[in-house]
Amino acid sequence: MLLLHLDMTKSVMRALYGKSTSLNLSSRKIKVVPTCISRLTNLKILLLNNNSISSLPAELLALQHLSELNLGNNDFNDIPAPLGLLKSLTKLYLYSNRITAVPPDVIRGLQNLVVLNLNHNQIQRLPPEIKSLSRLRHLSVLDNKLEEVPVELGHLTSLTEINLTSNNLSWLPQQLYQCKELTKLHVARNKLTCLPEGIGALAKLQVLDVAGNKLSVFPVEFHLLALGELYYEGNRFVRCEPMASVRDAQVLTLKELAARFVLREDRYRSSRVHMMLPHYPTLTALLADGNCCALCLDPFLATWVECVRFISLKKDMKMRSSKTIPVRALLCSYKCLNTDGHSYYAVATR
Numbered sequence: 638m639l640l641l642h643l644d645m646t647k648s649v650m651r652a653l654y655g656k657s658t659s660l661n662l663s664s665r666k667i668k669v670v671p672t673c674i675s676r677l678t679n680l681k682i683l684l685l686n687n688n689s690i691s692s693l694p695a696e697l698l699a700l701q702h703l704s705e706l707n708l709g710n711n712d713f714n715d716i717p718a719p720l721g722l723l724k725s726l727t728k729l730y731l732y733s734n735r736i737t738a739v740p741p742d743v744i745r746g747l748q749n750l751v752v753l754n755l756n757h758n759q760i761q762r763l764p765p766e767i768k769s770l771s772r773l774r775h776l777s778v779l780d781n782k783l784e785e786v787p788v789e790l791g792h793l794t795s796l797t798e799i800n801l802t803s804n805n806l807s808w809l810p811q812q813l814y815q816c817k818e819l820t821k822l823h824v825a826r827n828k829l830t831c832l833p834e835g836i837g838a839l840a841k842l843q844v845l846d847v848a849g850n851k852l853s854v855f856p857v858e859f860h861l862l863a864l865g866e867l868y869y870e871g872n873r874f875v876r877c878e879p880m881a882s883v884r885d886a887q888v889l890t891l892k893e894l895a896a897r898f899v900l901r902e903d904r905y906r907s908s909r910v911h912m913m914l915p916h917y918p919t920l921t922a923l924l925a926d927g928n929c930c931a932l933c934l935d936p937f938l939a940t941w942v943e944c945v946r947f948i949s950l951k952k953d954m955k956m957r958s959s960k961t962i963p964v965r966a967l968l969c970s971y972k973c974l975n976t977d978g979h980s981y982y983a984v985a986t987r
């Protein structure tokens with residue numbers, strides 16, 4: 638142990654006298670971070686991964702120029718509080734520890750983070766305060782115990798890559814699609830039963846991994862994405878087994894009839910309905926959930942006929958795969974469904 642301590646001290650002294658801006662103390666069997674590191678005030682990169690560290694000394698706060706800190710594969714049970722005071726941090730690695738929670742106070746202090754790696758821990762939730770990481774580009778929480786993703790993730794509009802693979806997620810927030818710089822989204826091996834509508838907003842998305850979930854269909858207009866890679870194996874997608882529709886007519890509720898009338902009139906700027914609608918915020922909020930028929934293009938409020946269209950990845954999405962996927966489509970009536978000449982199939986429940 639004494640030899641290890643002397644070796645570590647020599648590394649710190651060499652860095653000090655050499656005015657080094659980086660220090661590598663990884664894989665040194667360290668249990669306690671030496672306080673003499675605080676003398677390296679110009680340090681920008683500190684690698685402490687692959688050790689047995691469980692806490693950080695307060696002296697670490699002297700490293701106010703530190704931009705990259707690797708604490709991966711150690712013995713932390715929580716994210717050390719001093720990290721929230723290292724304002725210059727842009728890259729933080731905390732993978733392969735035993736962390737169960739992400740403290741809001743620490744997150745609020747890391748506003749310059751660009752990379753945050755929390756892989757292989759036991760985190761159950763991310764705090765709403767994650768919205769403070771406005772410069773974050775890479776977020777990885779692979780192999781944890783996440784049960785939900787905070788809607789505040791939508792505030793992180795600089796994100797280009799999110800990895801939430803191998804968690805316990807059953808849904809994703811619609812606000813995720815506000816991250817319009819996303820190029821890679823990994824949510825494989827969760828419990829997702831659907832992807833929120835509006836995925837078309839992710840115009841820069843190149844890689845999507847949803848393998849190993851419980852999806853039955855992809856969202857509306859999914860086929861308009863310019864994806865380069867799509868991984869979707871191990872889901873429960875509906876199959877193309879055509880059968881005749883047994884429904885020819887429908888009875889709409891008064892609410893639905895009124896909503897369809899208002900939605901149609903709202904399309905015309907000169908209509909009185911369009912001009913008066915802003916004075917009724919509750920009604921406006923209700924109609925915001927309206928949809929448009931994939932065939933006749935008429936508006937409607939409630940999903941009346943949920944359908945799918947089977948998309949060729951090679952032909953329709955210009956991908957290498959020759960397989961087909963089911964993409965959700967919405968029709969306003971059985972009249973439209975029973976029209977000849979279209980390629981939409983109603984989803985039958987058994």
